[in-house]
Every structure is written in C-alpha cells, then in structure tokens.
Amino acid sequence: MVPVRPTFWNIPTPSEIAQYILGLGVAIFLVWAVLRHIQCWRKGASEPLPPLGRQVWRESIRRLVRFVLVPERLREDLYGFVTHLAIFWGMVFLALGTIIATVDWDLFHLVLGGRLLSGLSYKLFELVLDLAGVALLVGLLLAIIRRYFWRPARLSVPRLPRDKWQSAVILGLLLTVAVTGFIVEGLRIRAGVVLSETAAPATADTGDLAEADQAVTVAATVRAWSPVGAVTSEAFRGLPLGTVRRLHLVIWWIHAIAAFGFLLLIPFTKANHLIAGLAHVIIPRQDGLPSAVSGDGEATPLRALTWRQRLEVSACTSCGKCQEACPAHLANNPLTPKGLVWGLHGLFMQDVWLGWKTLADSQNEQLWLSDEALWSCYSCRACEEKCPLAIRHTGLVVALRRRLVDRGALADGLQEVLVNLQRYGNSLGQSPRKRGDWTRALPFSVKNAAREPVEYLWFVGDYASYDPRAQQVSQTVARILHLANLDFGILYEKEKNAGNDVRRVGEEGLFEWLREENLKLLKGRPWRWLITSDPHSFHALRHEYGLGGCETSSKGAAARGERAEEVGSTLVTVGATENPSGTSVTDPVDRNGDDNGLRVRHTAELFWDLLSTGRLKVVRKLGRRVTYHDPCYLGRYNNVFEPPRAVLKAIGCDLVEMPRHGPESFCCGAGGGRIWMKDRPGSGERPAEMRVREALQLEGVSELVVACPKDLVMFQDAIKAVRAEERIRVVDLADLVWESVTPTPDNPATGYG
Amino acid sequence: MIRRILVPVEIYRNQVTDLTREVLAAARVVGGEQCEVVACVFGEPPPEAVARLQVADRILILRDGQVGQPVAIAQAAVLSRRLAQLGVDVVFVGSSSWGLDLAPLLASFVDAPLIANCQNLECTTEGLRATCRICAGKLLVDVEIGQRLAVVLLLSGSYARYEVPPGKGVIEKCEVAPEEWDARVTFLRWVEPAREDIDITQESTLVAVGRGIERQENLTLAEELAEALGGVVCGSRPVIDQGWLPPTRQVGKSGMTVKPKLYFALGISGAPEHVEGMKDAELIVAINRDERAPIFNVAHYGIAADLFDVVPAIKEALVARRQEV
C-alpha cells in the first residue's frame, strides 16, 4: 500500500472537532489582534510613503531577503545567526508542513477523496519536517544556553521584567511543541510497528479507525524517512499498545495546546515581531526624519510617534545589539537604546490591549524615556547600524525631543545656544559679521559667493568659521582650493548654521527658519558644486535642503563636468511642499548614495576628485603611519568611506584601521547637539577619550586623522584629558593633503595635538 | 561753584558702607574745599558709624520711627522735602542696590535731572561735568549740566583711593513726623544664604575660576593652585549659576567685592560685572586662551594660553620654589 499521512490516527472525533474549533478560534483571534494592531498603528501621526513604483517594491524584496530570510545584521554574531536561522527556518517549514497537511486532509482527502501526500511526496514531507524539527530544537537549545547560562549583558541589562516572562514562556512553549512533536511521532511510529506485528486490529471498531490503523501501519514501514521519529519510537519499545495510544492522545493534546498557546501569545509579546517586523521591513519608507507632530507637549511619548514609528517600535525584540554599540550607554549616560525602544514597545502594547499593566515596564520607563536619557543621545546611528530589525532609534529620539522642546524642558546649556542661533545665526553667540574673518590670514582673497557667481560654493559651518582651532583647518582647505585653481567662494556673514544639529535636538521650527535663510542664498545662484568640510552641514545640505533632489536629474548629470549649465540651473524650490504655518512634509532623501543630481560634496570627496584627476599633484609622499576616524555624518549616514582612504593612500600615508572603523566607527560625542550641552557630572570617561584610547592601541601610529571640525576639537580636548599629548596628535585630512601637495615644503601642517 | 553736596548714607549691617565713604570722598574732591559736604543718615546710627563719616562737614541725622528701614522710596520722599531748605546743589548717591532705587526716585520727587552710571565728575563755573559709563562699560558719554539741583549716581572705583582730610563733622538731628513716611513699602527681614566658614573678602589670595574651567571636575586644578598659594577658590557668576561653587564664593557686581593681595583669574573673560568685584586687587594675574579677552585690560600680568597646560606648571614651579627655600 502507498504510505500516506495518518492524520488524526487515534484521535477520537470529539477531539478532532475540538481541535478544529480551537484552531478556528485562534485564527479569528489572531486576525482580530492584527486588526487591533493596525488600528493602533494608524493612531500615530501621519507620515507619507515614498512614491510607490517598481524600484520601491524591488527595495522591499531586497529588504525582505536581507532582514528576514538571511538576516545580514546577525552575521557578525555567528552564534545568533545560526540560532535565528535554525529557529526561523525550522518554524517556517513546520508551519508550511501543517498547512500542507491540513490541505492534504481537509481538502484532498475529505472533499476530493484523494491524497496530496502519498508515496514519495509523503516520504519527502516526513524527512523535511523531521529536519525542520531538529533545526528548531537545536536553535531553541542554543537560545536557552545563551540566555540562561552565558547571560550576555545585552540580554540581561537593563533588567526587563516583561522580557523575562516572555522569553521564558515563548521558549518554553516552542520547546514543548518541538519535543512533543517528536514524541507524538515516535509514539505513532511505535504504534504502527506494534500493529504491524499483530495480525488483527486491536480495537473492535470498524471503518475509519480500521482505516486509520492501517494507514499508520503502512506509514511505520517508511519510518526511515522520519529518522528522529524512528529513533524516538525506540524509547517506547515494550509498551503495550493501549498505553501507547493513551500517551499519544495526551501528548497530542499537549502539543496542540502548546502550539495554540504560542500563537495566542504572539500579539501580546515580543513574538509579534513576526508580524510587525515583517510589515516594517517590507513596507517602503522615507529615510528622512518624519515631520513634526504639532504641539501636545504633555501627552504620552507614544503620541509623538508617527504610524510608521509605532510600527517599528512594536517590532522590537529587546535583543540589545543597539545598546552594545551606543557610545552614550558605554559612557555611563542614562540612555539605553534598548530601553528606549522596548519602553515605547511596552507603551504601545498597553495601548493595544487597553491598558493591561503587565504589558509595560512602567517603573523602568521613567528612566528609559526620561528627559536626561533622551538628551544623552549623540544621534550617531551606531544603534541603527546594528539593529536586526532596522529600527530607527535616532528618529524616535528626535520625535521625543521635539516634545521636550515644546515643553521648554531643554538640556542644560541648550537654551542659550538656540537663542544664539536665532539671534546671530551661529551657535557660538559670535557676531555674524565676523564669520568670514578667518580668511584674513590668507595671502589671497576669498570670493564672496553672496555677491558674485562661483563654481564651488563653500558652505563653511559654525565651528570651521569661528573656533580658532578649526579656523586653521579652514585656512588650509582654502590654500588647497587655491592651489588647485578652483573658482570658489564663501558666503561670509550671510551664511547661517545649516541646522543639522538643531533638527536633531528637536527644534524643528528653528531648523526650518535656518534652512529658509540659507536657501535664499543658495537658490537662484549659479553654482555648480556645494562643498563643505563639515559633515553635519554636509548631511543637511545633501538630504534635507531639497537641493539637487531632482527627480529629473539622472545619475549622469551628477558626474563631474557634464552639462554644467543645466545642472547649475536645476535647483528645486522647496517652498512648494511646505505649508505656510511652518509644519513641513518629510523631505525626500536618497540614502544609498545613488547621487540624485547630488552636487553637494564633502571636501574629502573633493580632494579625491582633485587628486585622481590630476588637478592636484602629489609633490611628496608623507610616508607616515596614521589612523582615520570616520565621522558619523560622513560615514554611517552617507556611506562616504572610500574617498578619504583613497586620499590617504594617494599621499603616501600608511593607514592602520582602528577596530571600530567604517560603519562601526565610534562617535566622538559632539553629535545630537551634545557639543552644546553641559556635561553630566561624574559620567565617567567620555566617548572621545575612549576613542583616543582605541587609537593609542595601534602600533606606531602617532596621528589621528579626522575630517570634521567638531572631531578635531573633541579629540584635541580628549588627548589632553588622557594626557597623551606626547604620543598622538589630531590632524585634519586637509592638513595632510596640503603637506603633500604644497610646492614649498616650509609650510608644513603642524597639527594640533 | 557748588556750595553744598548732600550724600545719603547707606548703613548696612550696622556699618557705613565702603561705597558711601567713597562717595563722601568724591564729594570733597569734586566740591573742593569751599563746598559743604553734608552726610545724611536715616535713623539713629550706631556709634562706630559716625566715626566713618568724618569726611563730612555736617552729619544730618533724620529720626525717628521707621526712617532707618532700608526702604528707598520712603527715605527718598522724606529727603525730598528737605533738600530745598537745606540749600543743596547736588546729591551724590552711590550706585548700590539701595542707591539705584533712592537716586531716581529722589530726582523725580524734586524734579531734578539724574546723572546715572557716573564714573567721574568735575565742577565747572557753568555747573557740573560728568562722564558716564554705559553699554556694559564699552561706551562713555561726557555730559554737562547747568547750575541747578541735580542727583548723581556714582559708580564705585574712581574715587576709592583718594585720601581726603576730615571735615568739620558737626552733627545735627532732625525729626521726621510719622505721617511723612510712605508706608506702601515695608521692609520685613534680611534673608541670608547658607553661610560657609570662608569669607572671601577677608582672604589675601584668591584663585577665581570662570567659564574657561569647562567642567566641575576641573575645579580641583584651581583648588590645588589655591592650596599651593595659601589661598581659596572663588568664581564668577556663570560658575555659581552652575552650582559648582556656593553663592558666597561669587565675585562680582551681584556677588562680593574683594581686594586681595593676589587675584588669579583662570578662564575668566573679564566681563564688567565680574571686574567690578575684583579690580581693586593689588596684583591680578589672568590666564585665558583668548589673548583678546577683556580681563587682560584689568590684569597686571597675563598669560594667553590654555589654563590646563599652565596651571599645573605653575603649581610645580611653586612647589620647586618652596623646596629651594
């Protein structure tokens, strides 16, 4: 006889019916729960989707593969990678198996009178599911070992009561499902073997039961195709058939209840990352910051989030990978990105389930969502880089900070800076008329781009204009541009802070005003390239100013030198998308570096262009061992990793990488407006000092190369703080370039150690 | 020609304030020998106080009742009724918290012009010439007033070092009827901050820190220097506002005025409000990264460098010196 799946063998009809009813009930509940989730997501503020086209859906599929099917973010954590793949694919196949089995029985057998799974298809079915069950079991055991025996900090700190019971229950239920699954299979096979050894059926019933017994007997003959089941069945050797049958029914029910239990718990626990995470990964999204939710400073933190943010928050599994990377957390600040998102997750769950207390960690939330914690963020995105669910923590911090700003609950020192920005256009409270004074020390004059046309419009930035240490670097950059014979100019007193950090601090209105003021100068002026040495300004200009955000400009137009006039005049007006009362729509952003007519360049990119095209010639190779610090806003935010390295190589420097380099670069601690805020007393070593120590570990490296004026200032202070002035100094990329290209060798860059 | 200058006396903590003594000296210097300097005391003064008024030719004591209460508006009203009969030409008032209320009110009550923020004065045949310092000390205005009753608010500092001979010191008492007293403002009590043991005005060496110290932890740098010098640490207003030092350590216009032998200013820019509190120190040494900081206009010696570099070096040099000796 052809082996078929002996579904419902030994299961009395009432049980069978009960199971169907329960199953239906669970399904209905799940559907309702998902609808309830969707309802609560939609309560969030609006956030527009990007224009939906084929490109966008391709992106979604790519993300599905990258984050769900083969989670790339876990690859560095090989143990976790294997664990998750095992559990995930194990469950996927088992779930598929259940579906196929249901179709096989309910549709094919009961309705159509045939069989889907028979013979070879049945054998393969059994094999695959056995392997899936093994994978699941192995994955679960790995998970249990890590969570309960090794106890890594990211899982156990901070103490999450809600997480504790959830993890235990979910792991317990799944383990039960896996183990009982094999036991049931073993018992079924044992029964089949016993039946095949006795001539007559053991029950007096006829009809279906006899048929079922026959099926199970035949199925037992191919038990080699269910290897684990076969091995398990040996454990029941010697048990009388009646015992086997009774045990089988009981374990079958346990298995069913455990499975239903798990399904029921999905919408209440972090297991809903199966739904929310999937949705978050697939649904297309804007990469920029969402628009400001209009003022309700006192409402719960959840009210500050858009629907998209609510969605991503409910996908969090409290894995803690974000926390391991967070410089604020490592510097003992009250911020924990894990607590932040998990806390919001709890609030969201409470919202969904009508205030059920155990679904939040209210005591801890005070801490995780406190003003102090929110102000501690450096907006460096190290957390986002690590998150396996691509949750955007910095967006959440900005949304919550907007609430604080609305209430006037500003961090210490911030109010003065914001007032200075409003009055003087710079964060340092200096006279705007002195913004261009740093050019006076140069032996040539720098054009005023506000008055005459220039090809390279150089947006200098606050620190590069006013801080004496950063001013020297600006002068060096000017010398390089002059040497390369570029037609460049600066905006002098008309330039205002680009507003990047203002936005991260949550003062959206001030950001919009600064942007308007700057755009008055940038629009309608025929420049070809907008350059800056400040990565913060670079990011804002490239992504949040609507410049070069030309849907019409193709990649080709951005190529250097092509169609200059056309490119120069295709400046987009931003005003069209904003309404007069000042609340803005999310700005279109292209994050993946496909320059969408992007004529905004950082000087590191520019230097590489100049060197690689020969417009600047290397006169001497420096031959020194250096290390390079990737600025957050140049590297992680904008994927500009290669050009500065190419420059260093071209000028003959031997680059030694710090352990945390490239996308893993460790923030200097100036971002997120933190450079403006007063320090918390006694918060331990600061990120910049930690970073300097990292650099000091490298053999024979005496220079830390930076490409950001804030990095320069932060690391100089840090070197003093750790008393390492003799061993290492900070030097800007421009200084090294100048040293390498200047015709007269008696103008060496001296560095600022 | 000024015939008579009246100086309202401020008594604070049972003492005639240093500023009042300076204003009396100024009255003598400006008015000249021919001018009669009248010191007007509100309420019966403590005996030691009278001794400090020796510069005056006449000491007018207004009494009784509440006249001694530091309620400027009521005292101004009482005084305003007597200026004409006293034949006063000019009233000199010190620019203290009390004086800043008294002078303008008095000027309005007698419909006399007010010259505020006055740095120095000169008597001419036509009247009075003054130089006023405004806009946080950045702007000077030379003004002139004809022969008529005027009220002058004098800033401290310009006349502090003048040695003037004592006047005749005739004491006169004058009764004030209770109805004259404007009871719409009353004084209840003094509210003192929590007092420390250290009174920085009595220290001969002070090490002051300003914003340039950047963080509270860096105070130890200043403390070590102070210890090596045998002095104590004090600070400018921003440092006190941050809570890094108690208010009793604040030097400046709204803090204490100090006159130590040695004053070290670390990371202090030299804003006028702070300078006012320490400019009379005998030796001022300033350390600031910015060589254009206004503190260098007040200091005797300056070092334009990072205090985190220099202060440890100074401390070491002091220790070395001590070991040599």
Next chain:
Amino acid sequence: MMNIVAVVRLVPDLVEQLVVNPEEDNLDWDQTALTLNESDDHALEEALLVKEKHHGQLTVVAFDYGEIDQVLYMAAAKGADRIIKIAWPHPEPPNSLEMVGALGRLVPTLQADLVVMGCQSQTEFFGMAAAQLAARLGWPYVGVVRGVQNQAGGGWWKVFKEYPGAVLAEMEVQLPAVIGILTASQPPRYVPVSRIRAASQTARFETIDGMAKPEESAVNIRRVYLTPATSHAEMLKGTEEEVARRLVDLLVERGVLK
C-alpha cells in the same frame, strides 16, 4: 482678575562692535544691532509667572522701534494676552524721559495692578525709567528685585530685593506698584520657533499713536565715544615651564607668596 503690564525695550547688542556717529553725540543707530534688554527679558518672565500663578491678564507694552515685532511675537507665544505698541516714528530710540512720559500717560488707561520692567537698561544715563515711571504714576517702587510672586494678603505682595553676596531683603509692597526686576525667579523660559512663527500669524498688536513725544533732558551731551583700553597686562610668553618660573619669581618679588 489681575492686570499685569510688562514693558520691554530694545538696547544695543554688545556682541557687535559699537559705532558712534560722526558728530560724536550719539550711537550710529543705523549700524547698531538691537536686542532685547536682558532685565526686561527677566521682567517678562516674572510677569508670566505671576499671570500663571494668580490667573491674571498680561499686557506687554513696547515702543515701536527697530525689530520689536519679533520680540513681541515671542512674548505672545509665551503667553501675553494683549500687546500694545507705542508709535515712535523717529530715527533714534526713545530715551528714558520720553519713555517715562509715554508710559506715564498709557499705564493709567490700562487699569494695571502691577507694572514690571527691568530695573536698568544699558543705555540709561540721564534717567532710570522703571523708578521714575513709578514716581510719575505716584506708585510705590522697589528695584533690583528677584521674584515678585507671593501674595502676602490684603493687596500686599512680597518682593525680594537683591543685595551683594546673595543676600535678599524681604519686603512687602502694596499694589498698584511698579517693580524693577533684575533677575526673575526662574530663568526666562524657552519658546520654540514654531510657536513664535505661529504667533506671528495669529497675534494682533494694538498701536497707540500720540502717546510718546520727544523730550529734552536738562543733561547736555558733550561727547559720546568708545571706551579706550586704558591699560593692558604685561603678557608672559614662552613654554609653560618658562612662564611658570617667571611668574613665581614675580610673585616672590611682589611679596605675595606666603
């Protein structure tokens, strides 16, 4: 309901270098950037605190000179109920006498219980507006005040007058009164730019003509000039060690080392 009036003034912004006019009898007001007078900023904050605590109505008054509108939008965004501009169509800002005159005419029409303004302004040298306004109105006055909030009962209000060394004089004033604020009970609050911009759309100002008249003072200005830097420290140069040694030598010479 209590009626509070706060007066705000613009003064030269000292971040910029001051420029004197060619005649040397005034500042070159065309080249002078203006900003809100610091003690008026505190006075406004104190007024807001009083309004919030005692459920009052706050009227903000200013002279229509320079970019006063921005300041007034900020005041509206912070919670001012009514905003009155006193017309001033002259090239130079009003002086103390002119202010006292205009405010002295305006305030009685407002049925105010309490007038707060900064006790000083950095361009005052022949008048002090806060105190002299009180005298003009015949109202009580206390200046250099930190905190005017607590009601002591029966129309009496407590004020704390600042004295050196963080000492305060606790006093009581009978309303109506003028209070000259030096610092507010808490630092002036921050109002987000989005609120100021929203206020600029919705806020309505009342402009009052003819209140202010040019007035001459008996004090004649002979000359206005920038303060010359009188002296400068002797700068010690060299390496840290050199400088430190030289300094210690100096201290010993001067006899200041113990």
